[in-house]
Amino acid sequence: MSGRTSGLYGGIGADERRALRRERLLEAALELVGAEGWQATTVRAICANARLTPRYFYESFADRDAVLLSLFDQIAGEGASAVLAAVASTPGDARTKSRAAIGAFVGLMTDDPRKARVLFIEAIGSEAIAKRRAETLRLFAELVAGQAREFYGVPHEPDPLVEITALMLAGGLSEILLAWLDGTVKVTREQLIEDCADLFEAVGQSAFDLVRRRAG
Numbered sequence: 689m690s691g692r693t694s695g696l697y698g699g700i701g702a703d704e705r706r707a708l709r710r711e712r713l714l715e716a717a718l719e720l721v722g723a724e725g726w727q728a729t730t731v732r733a734i735c736a737n738a739r740l741t742p743r744y745f746y747e748s749f750a751d752r753d754a755v756l757l758s759l760f761d762q763i764a765g766e767g768a769s770a771v772l773a774a775v776a777s778t779p780g781d782a783r784t785k786s787r788a789a790i791g792a793f794v795g796l797m798t799d800d801p802r803k804a805r806v807l808f809i810e811a812i813g814s815e816a817i818a819k820r821r822a823e824t825l826r827l828f829a830e831l832v833a834g835q836a837r838e839f840y841g842v843p844h845e846p847d848p849l850v851e852i853t854a855l856m857l858a859g860g861l862s863e864i865l866l867a868w869l870d871g872t873v874k875v876t877r878e879q880l881i882e883d884c885a886d887l888f889e890a891v892g893q894s895a896f897d898l899v900r901r902r903a904g
Contacts, residue, residue, distance in 0.1 A: 710748040712738040714762065717755045722802025726756060726810040753816045756806070760817055763803045764824045768831060770796050775835060782839035782892065787885035789835070790861065794881050797865060808866045825862065829854040840896040847902055853895040857888055 700708075716737035720729040731752060735745050749755045774792035775785050797804040810817065833854035861884060867873045868880050875883070 706747065709738075709740055709744050712740060713745060713748060713755065714759055717759055718802050718806065721756070721759070721810055722805050725805075726752075726814060753814065756810065756814065756817055757820055759806055760820055760824075763806055764827075766803075767793050767796055767807075768828070771831065782836075783885060783889045785835070785839060786888040786892075787881065790884050790888065791881045793861075794865060794877065794884075798869070798877055801869065804865065804869055808862060808869070825858055826855070829858040832858050836892050836896065840892065847899045849895055849899055849902075853891060857891060860887075 713734060716734045717729060720733055720737055729752070731742060731745055734752075734755065735742050749758065770792040771789045774788040778785050778788035797807070807821070829851065833850050836854065837850070864873060864880070864884060868875070868877075873880065
């Protein structure tokens with residue numbers, strides 16, 4: 689049986705070829721958004737950069753927004769994975785773990801500024817992405833709240849202050865990182881990480897002390 693008849697071409701199956709094409713399109717979109725912004729990133733430009741025809745673009749994505757949503761989700765997922773891996777692999781107290789988690793996230797965003805642009809800048813100009821960014825921020829806040837409960841030994845209290853604090857910290861880190869990337873905050877990357885870790889620890893400790901007092 690020939691490779692074409694069996695669904696194989698060059699030893700690669702149809703599903704794998706489709707996945708590889710999708711990956712090339714996402715990488716092309718990341719490159720274009722990072723260099724020129726979303727408004728200048730057309731389907732034609734993405735296809736040209738990926739060296740694929742529009743037929744293959746629409747095989748994986750409905751339109752431009754679908755590409756950016758997929759790209760946003762991919763990068764946000766990388767960020768969440770980096771944070772969880774840093775926390776899991778770092779022994780020590782809350783300050784040490786916070787520093788590791790923030791360092792992992794900031795490192796991911798600043799080692800490849802294109803990713804930061806997708807998460808923090810291009811989302812502002814797209815209603816669909818702005819909505820996804822808000823949803824993702826809440827998910828990161830839930831992650832922060834869960835880790836903080838474990839750090840400080842507080843059970844799943846019904847006090848809404850836990851979620852409020854987590855949203856404030858997650859949203860604040862996002863805005864601080866954006867300000868650092870555009871040059872508004874003028875500190876080194878290491879100082880940025882250390883300062884944010886200090887703030888996470890101070891705010892988190894104060895919030896959970898208050899939760900305990902309320903519960904008592």
